[in-house]
Amino acid sequence: VLAIGKPIAAATEGDKDYAGVHEAQLPEIFSTNPTDFSKVRALDIPTWKHALGWLSGAAGVQLPEDAIAHVAEKLHTTFPKALREVLKHDASKGGQAFSGMLLLLLGNITAALKPLNSQGAEIVKRLKSVATTEQVCAVMARVESGIRADLAEIKQVLERIAASQVRQLPVPDDFRWIIEDKTKGFVGREFVFDAIEELFQQQRKGYFIIEGDPGMGKSSILAEFVRRNDCIVYFNQRNEGITRAEQFLRSVCIQLIEGYGLSHSKDIQPENTRNSNFLSQLLNEVSGRLKSGERLVIAVDALDEVDLSSQSAGANVLYLPGVLPDKVYFIVTKRPLPPDQLPLQVKDKRLFDLMQYPARNQEDVEAYIRQRINGVGALAFVPLQEWIKSRGGSEEEFVSTLVEKSEGNFMYLRYVLDDIEKGAYPNLEIRDLPSDLQDYYYKHWERMGMNAKPLFKIKIVYILSESPVPIPFEEIIAILEADGEEERGLAVKVQAILDEWMQFLREEEKYGQTFYSVYHSSFRDFLRNERTVKRAGITLQGIIEMMANSM
């Protein structure tokens, strides 16, 4: 590449397709739309190949195909690293280049804001995408002399906002991986975030209840909301053993006490985890401290995964308060369940049923599939583009087939696309892909030879799905041994079965052991389904008895 650098510079001089980048254009690498930030990606290999082809063409140099491919691959991995190094280098010298870019960008934003003539929300929204308000204030303070009048005006607004800004609420360690995992490849869903914002604007307090079937992306929406906003967080997870009201009250109360510096001990008394009194007291205290324009938001995922036997009968799920103090909002998600199965009697609520927005869901599903086709998948064993091409299909056909089959279910898409990329469907036509999420699970079940009722395999899969909390590998072995399985070679055999089902499992290392749990509740639904249980030739009761007998 270095060798052809000079000829390129010469050859491209005066070429209208090639224009050098000027300093004033640098801010354009930033978007003023905060949601675009998550879309920033390193160039993929095909794009690098294209660029190299164009460059060598412009320089009149003939490069062999495999050399271009090799260089493209190298650039794909080293370029982002090099860019990071450049930024680091700049930062170590006081970040002059970066600050300069920031100022230019600020100028652009000011210009864009003038016609809008709106302060507050819009300014904050745009600035948040650039840097924190404090950072921007600091940069602006350095260039105070000679500042234009409109900049000074915005600065005042910013300082008011910075002063009244809610402190950054940290996400508890237990939930970090969920947020990272669930927001990977996140696309769209703006209509949900708009509806939440509308609630904030129209009501002084309240519950925003997101309802949808398993796999529709409720948890991802909540995780993305948490990523973008300062709020208190809680994720119920049946498969991780996070199901009890006591755990919820403890975690949320500690987050409130820490986040808002309330004068209570962080050792929550057991009696304060058996009803909503203490939580309500803390909510009142925080509400009283909030200035006008501030609010407290508590995001709680998967109310349907709460173990209702862990709380008093008749109470709201998780003891959620029926009445909230002003400026306090709960954003919760749940499957559609009748009130007798999920008690939630609250005032000021707004129900948001994801299923009522088929067109918007379809748009987002389409965007997700296209992102997968054109994104990082280029590194996959079987890139989606190649899989489609080798079937004589078109991207359009593939997208429309999957949109139809998925019925708005992102879990289905994630599994099927992953499987294609792993090479699991070498002989399948596009139209023969699984018809929905449950069918997808069944096809995997079939492929793993489960219909022949291999008892050993079946026991392992059901131990995983019935375990109340993630189970250490050694405990799976202990249960099987107590159930009469031969000890010799048992660990190797169990590991082989776990590997067959790994895409549905979560693996976690703690206490020096490896723990396994089911990744998504829809897989557990599939296993517990009457038809599957019958096919397996077992009873759930029998599995639980076997698990209880290992001690």
Added chain:
Amino acid sequence: MGKLAESLNRLPAGSRLYRLQTRPQLLAQSCQADRLFELLTDFDFIEAKVSHPDINLQELIEDYDRAFEPEVLISGEKAETLKIDSRGTSAVSPRFG
């Protein structure tokens, strides 16, 4: 040291935690009332669970609640004893903690 404490102590830390956390629930779910009763009146179990740094006292209290779930058909007599125990555990817990 009782038999239960010995067998628990032989296990790696993660397995020990798993058994302390899940045993009562699995026994209750499989309606093995007698074994659940035995476990909830075994002081080795109570002490191990109370003194485990990663388990909250409330979790143990909820184990006793399980014994009173309708599906767990514990005979009235035994259930009475457990009720006393349930209150007692909560009151004496600092001794183990």
